Amino acid sequence: MIRYTTGLLVSLLILSASLCLAQSDRPEIKDDFMPSTLNQPGQEYPQVNSQGYARFRIVALEAQSVKVSLGGRDGTSLTQAPDSSWIGTTAGPLDEGFHYYHLTIDGGTFNDPGALNFYGSTRWESGIEIPAFDRDFYALKDVPHGRVQQILFLSKSTNTSRRAFVYTPPDYDRDQARRYPVLYLQHGWGEDETAWSNQGHANLIMDNLIAEGKITPFLIVMTYGMTNEIKFGGLRNFDIKPFQTVLVDELIPYIDDNFRTLSDQPHRAMAGLSMGGMETRRITLANLDKFSHIGLFSGGSISLDDVNNTPGLKEKVKLVFVSYGSRELERRGGGRGPFGGDPKENAEALKQAGINSAFYVSPNTAHEFLSWRRSLREFAQLLFRE
Amino acid sequence: MIRYTTGLLVSLLILSASLCLAQSDRPEIKDDFMPSTLNQPGQEYPQVNSQGYARFRIVALEAQSVKVSLGGRDGTSLTQAPDSSWIGTTAGPLDEGFHYYHLTIDGGTFNDPGALNFYGSTRWESGIEIPAFDRDFYALKDVPHGRVQQILFLSKSTNTSRRAFVYTPPDYDRDQARRYPVLYLQHGWGEDETAWSNQGHANLIMDNLIAEGKITPFLIVMTYGMTNEIKFGGLRNFDIKPFQTVLVDELIPYIDDNFRTLSDQPHRAMAGLSMGGMETRRITLANLDKFSHIGLFSGGSISLDDVNNTPGLKEKVKLVFVSYGSRELERRGGGRGPFGGDPKENAEALKQAGINSAFYVSPNTAHEFLSWRRSLREFAQLLFRE
Numbered sequence: 001m002i003r004y005t006t007g008l009l010v011s012l013l014i015l016s017a018s019l020c021l022a023q024s025d026r027p028e029i030k031d032d033f034m035p036s037t038l039n040q041p042g043q044e045y046p047q048v049n050s051q052g053y054a055r056f057r058i059v060a061l062e063a064q065s066v067k068v069s070l071g072g073r074d075g076t077s078l079t080q081a082p083d084s085s086w087i088g089t090t091a092g093p094l095d096e097g098f099h100y101y102h103l104t105i106d107g108g109t110f111n112d113p114g115a116l117n118f119y120g121s122t123r124w125e126s127g128i129e130i131p132a133f134d135r136d137f138y139a140l141k142d143v144p145h146g147r148v149q150q151i152l153f154l155s156k157s158t159n160t161s162r163r164a165f166v167y168t169p170p171d172y173d174r175d176q177a178r179r180y181p182v183l184y185l186q187h188g189w190g191e192d193e194t195a196w197s198n199q200g201h202a203n204l205i206m207d208n209l210i211a212e213g214k215i216t217p218f219l220i221v222m223t224y225g226m227t228n229e230i231k232f233g234g235l236r237n238f239d240i241k242p243f244q245t246v247l248v249d250e251l252i253p254y255i256d257d258n259f260r261t262l263s264d265q266p267h268r269a270m271a272g273l274s275m276g277g278m279e280t281r282r283i284t285l286a287n288l289d290k291f292s293h294i295g296l297f298s299g300g301s302i303s304l305d306d307v308n309n310t311p312g313l314k315e316k317v318k319l320v321f322v323s324y325g326s327r328e329l330e331r332r333g334g335g336r337g338p339f340g341g342d343p344k345e346n347a348e349a350l351k352q353a354g355i356n357s358a359f360y361v362s363p364n365t366a367h368e369f370l371s372w373r374r375s376l377r378e379f380a381q382l383l384f385r386e
Numbered sequence: 387m388i389r390y391t392t393g394l395l396v397s398l399l400i401l402s403a404s405l406c407l408a409q410s411d412r413p414e415i416k417d418d419f420m421p422s423t424l425n426q427p428g429q430e431y432p433q434v435n436s437q438g439y440a441r442f443r444i445v446a447l448e449a450q451s452v453k454v455s456l457g458g459r460d461g462t463s464l465t466q467a468p469d470s471s472w473i474g475t476t477a478g479p480l481d482e483g484f485h486y487y488h489l490t491i492d493g494g495t496f497n498d499p500g501a502l503n504f505y506g507s508t509r510w511e512s513g514i515e516i517p518a519f520d521r522d523f524y525a526l527k528d529v530p531h532g533r534v535q536q537i538l539f540l541s542k543s544t545n546t547s548r549r550a551f552v553y554t555p556p557d558y559d560r561d562q563a564r565r566y567p568v569l570y571l572q573h574g575w576g577e578d579e580t581a582w583s584n585q586g587h588a589n590l591i592m593d594n595l596i597a598e599g600k601i602t603p604f605l606i607v608m609t610y611g612m613t614n615e616i617k618f619g620g621l622r623n624f625d626i627k628p629f630q631t632v633l634v635d636e637l638i639p640y641i642d643d644n645f646r647t648l649s650d651q652p653h654r655a656m657a658g659l660s661m662g663g664m665e666t667r668r669i670t671l672a673n674l675d676k677f678s679h680i681g682l683f684s685g686g687s688i689s690l691d692d693v694n695n696t697p698g699l700k701e702k703v704k705l706v707f708v709s710y711g712s713r714e715l716e717r718r719g720g721g722r723g724p725f726g727g728d729p730k731e732n733a734e735a736l737k738q739a740g741i742n743s744a745f746y747v748s749p750n751t752a753h754e755f756l757s758w759r760r761s762l763r764e765f766a767q768l769l770f771r772e
Contacts, residue, residue, distance in 0.1 A: 025667060036751075040509055040510060041508060044507065058494060059493070059495070060492045060493050060494030060496075061492065061493045061494070061532035062451070062492040062493045063449075063450075063491070063492040063493070063494065064448045064449075064450075065448070103496075105446060105449070105491060105492070105494070105496070106446045106447065106448035106450075106491070106492060107446055107447035107448045107449070107498075108444060108445045108446030108447070108449065108491070109445070109499055110491070110496040110497070110499055111496070111497055111499070113495055113497070113509065115434070115495055116510070117503055117510060121501065122427060122428065122504060123426055124426060124502070140538070140547050141547075142540060143431075143720065145537070145538040145539075147533070147535045147536060147537050148535070148536040149533045149535045149536070150533060150534040150535070150536075150589075151531070151533050152531040154528060161526050161527075161531070173644060173645070176562055203536075209580075222508070222578050234480070258559060258560075261561070296686040300689075304507065312719075
């Protein structure tokens with residue numbers, strides 16, 4: 001099991017590094033560049049045009065070389081303009097959605113001073129957003145808004161006060177009698193508990209789905225999932241136990257004690273992206289008395305073998321949701337590879353076996369956050385429906 | 387009034403640029419450097435020693451020059467070590483507490499990839515912390531923790547959904563019948579609504595004061611105070627009205643509608659640091675029916691003339707609290723300057739006139755966040771005492 005999941009995650013990390021460039025031939029580049037929506041206040045660069053090209057401008061008059069880690073396997077090298085600033089445009093359009101990036105300036109790794117920062121790859125990286133055709137579902141709109149509550153909970157197993165964020169729906173503080181189901185939602189390798197709110201817009205996705213009456217409102221709990229030796233190294237020695245202890249024995253009781261939750265198994269879900277999907281898979285299958293709904297976003301799948309090897313799964317699990325970005329599946333030649341079988345075939349097999357199983361593919365996205373924003377949107381609509 | 391406050395703020399900005407170096411003679415530098423507590427996870431640099439010296443290390447092998455904007459008027463120039471990394475130590479110890487800084491690499495402004503980022507000077511800056519002798523009061527301890535809740539509220543006057551953070555005390559969600567007083571707490575110029583939680587540790591200061599039984603628990607509301615033309619330019623055309631409308635007409639009703647507040651004048655306070663103090667002064671004096679407690683942290687004072695020119699002040703205001711960092715007062719030659727008179731003398735005059743007036747000086751700090759963390763600690767203990 002450990003070797004399997006290690007192979008999976010290493011593959012995901014490699015995939016994620018090179019899949020953000022949609023195409024490399026160069027049509028005419030439209031001159032309608034606008035500042036990225038993720039720029040720091042008042043910053044004109046980086047910019048994005050309507051085709052998805054990104055343009056960068058960095059001021060460092062005496063630099064020898066400035067490169068951006070986006071725009072193909074080798075990134076985008078900037079060149080010095082007449083005003084001595086460094087400017088460059090990606091070789092092709094980028095995929096729609098959110099991309100991490102950084103600068104390499106004279107051999108050092110720095111962030112773009114024009115862009116906001118997002119925690120990924122175990123560092124605060126620059127971020128840029130290519131407007132997606134369906135961006136409305138995670139837009140900030142004039143609808144009732146829930147809250148994102150930062151909590152600090154005591155973890156005896158790690159001897160720390162740990163941080164989590166809890167999304168509460170718009171009416172949570174109005175109807176003091178109502179209790180809510182809970183989704184525990186995990187980030188990927190190198191990210192942290194800020195990812196689903198910052199990069200993922202989980203709160204806005206929820207606000208909009210609730211405003212449209214498309215989901216049963218629930219809480220989302222997001223905490224840090226890298227509790228052991230995987231922290232800054234590889235995943236070779238990955239051990240699920242430290243995080244499982246924090247989540248199951250410490251965080252869940254804290255949440256049920258401090259928020260108005262429905263604390264029984266039918267009303268508790270877990271999902272995660274990439275490494276968080278792997279964590280979700282292992283923790284839920286080992287705790288079927290605690291979780292009824294399972295979401296794996298670009299993070300493996302559950303096969304009929306898993307079902308047969310896990311007593312009680314068929315009876316206790318009310319939903320198995322598996323998703324990928326379309327480019328992840330293309331790259332893998334129809335979905336085979338180190339993922340423990342074709343995830344779509346696995347999903348079909350579960351359905352045939354009478355398990356509520358859903359498979360979703362995010363169009364034209366890779367191992368990146370737009371895949372996971374969409375996955376959350378789809379998953380949320382299937383949760384707590386009975 | 388406008389000219390007065392403009393002069394004040396410009397002076398504060400100038401002061402804040404050069405006051406973080408405590409002394410410039412060079413005693414023996416102790417070799418007990420440790421990573422700053424504000425470093426990114428796993429990062430060894432920047433480091434701080436027990437005397438308050440800061441040491442920086444930047445990897446940029448082919449750079450021509452690397453400078454850090456801390457450590458005296460001209461900053462600290464790094465030199466290339468045998469391994470080609472750039473290393474340097476400040477010329478003297480820095481003041482205790484939090485300092486913003488950035489790098490200048492080959493003529494460009496970048497952040498230190500080793501440090502966490504904090505919004506100041508209208509950009510996300512690097513931050514470093516020199517451990518203060520009294521750091522215990524803002525430390526993360528094993529005490530009951532309140533929450534920091536991100537809310538989004540509709541502002542018709544600015545046609546935006548605006549963000550605020552609300553600190554709720556540890557027992558807020560336990561005792562559903564209890565209602566709480568509220569402090570509206572503002573950041574300084576170039577900062578935003580994240581400052582008081584991130585740089586200020588306002589939530590931890592409150593948790594600790596509440597655990598020690600030193601204060602009447604209250605909510606703190608923190609929102610963005612730069613709503614008009616002061617946004618990224620100077621303060622010359624500063625107009626209090628846009629922010630006053632957001633705060634008084636939009637945010638306060640939202641908070642009173644969505645949180646369990648005591649919504650009458652005796653239970654509402656406002657305070658702010660630097661520019662936020664100026665905003666506090668103007669908004670409270672113009673809305674004495676809404677605010678009873680006033681806190682100005684390094685942001686002006688209230689004189690007897692103000693009292694005489696403001697009908698009702700003497701009857702309605704239950705506390706005027708004014709504070710400065712000691713180095714601000716030293717620099718100003720005993721407290722005179724563009725601040726509308728000596729703040730300590732003003733505080734004394736108010737006391738003589740029968741107004742509950744307090745004056746606090748933070749030891750050995752300048753126009754920086756340790757002055758304001760301490761100011762909040764002192765102010766909080768005087769609030770809502772009747």
